[in-house]
Amino acid sequence: MMDNDRPIKKAVLPVAGFGTRFLPATRAQPKEMLPIVDKPVVQHIVEECVASGIDEIIFVTGRNKRAIEDHFDYIPELEDLLVRKGMFSEIQEFEKLREKINITYVRQDKQMGNGHALLCTKKLLRDHEPFIFCNADDIIFSQTPAIKQMIAQYEKNQIVQEMVGVIEVPAEQVEKCGIIEPARFEYSKEQELPVVFEVAAIIEKPSVFEAPSRYANPGRYILTPDIFKALERTETGIGGELWISDAFNNLKKQKPIYACQIQGKRFDCGNKLEYLKAVVEFGKHHPQIGEEFNQWLKSLAEKEKLIEQQSL
Numbered sequence: 182m183m184d185n186d187r188p189i190k191k192a193v194l195p196v197a198g199f200g201t202r203f204l205p206a207t208r209a210q211p212k213e214m215l216p217i218v219d220k221p222v223v224q225h226i227v228e229e230c231v232a233s234g235i236d237e238i239i240f241v242t243g244r245n246k247r248a249i250e251d252h253f254d255y256i257p258e259l260e261d262l263l264v265r266k267g268m269f270s271e272i273q274e275f276e277k278l279r280e281k282i283n284i285t286y287v288r289q290d291k292q293m294g295n296g297h298a299l300l301c302t303k304k305l306l307r308d309h310e311p312f313i314f315c316n317a318d319d320i321i322f323s324q325t326p327a328i329k330q331m332i333a334q335y336e337k338n339q340i341v342q343e344m345v346g347v348i349e350v351p352a353e354q355v356e357k358c359g360i361i362e363p364a365r366f367e368y369s370k371e372q373e374l375p376v377v378f379e380v381a382a383i384i385e386k387p388s389v390f391e392a393p394s395r396y397a398n399p400g401r402y403i404l405t406p407d408i409f410k411a412l413e414r415t416e417t418g419i420g421g422e423l424w425i426s427d428a429f430n431n432l433k434k435q436k437p438i439y440a441c442q443i444q445g446k447r448f449d450c451g452n453k454l455e456y457l458k459a460v461v462e463f464g465k466h467h468p469q470i471g472e473e474f475n476q477w478l479k480s481l482a483e484k485e486k487l488i489e490q491q492s493l
Contacts, residue, residue, distance in 0.1 A: 192235045192313035195298035197243030197289040213317045222450045233328035237283045241298040294422030296412045316400025323445025334441045344439045346401030348447045355389045358397035380438040383426035399447040
């Protein structure tokens, strides 16, 4: 029997995908290493984990993912160069991040869905501990880290079951997401669900007309070891792959599954357009270039408006 008195300290990040939507940029580098201004996507996710109290990261890797390991490794030649150039803040910032986490790497030899990636970590997660599973290419821009929001609600509501994070998405994104069907609620635009609510089902990529809500899973879960048994009993789904959402639908026959609404802007950085939106959003708030970048965006909008007026 598991209780939630133990703080959630571990997170699993799957990074084994090929990133085919970003070819040819991802032929020799992982999509998770694409930069959002001056930090790779995966570092933003790791920083979210650390800011949420996580101190152990398990990366599920595959071929051509060595760059991720190198990124979080100690590089003495680079640090010597930064010291000679007087770039001490760059050293200290990253070293503080490295000191706060212990990183383990597990190999996923076949690309068979996020459920299969999670099963690769089974031996590293003790039987009594809840843990985080987090997509490594879904960035959420928010005042309070998304994972921290979920952990706070998990503890506040004394939940000992699985919990999935949800963000309301516009209609045009519904068919690209796993959509949550709330239990005991008739969803409508006028009705607001509570921050934490029970899940009836998770439906992978429904049409906007068939979707039971617009609450999408942005790749954030709090899981218990029960998920492993559920995955082992779950048949492969979309694309012939094993999905956590399908395991959830099986697991909820035995116990309730909960959803937690996350406050923030979600960017699916596995998608070209969403990736560019993330770059702009983080550029606007960047401590070094944010003000100048905002001024440039404003001047660009003014120029485009002037050109439009002149063409009338």
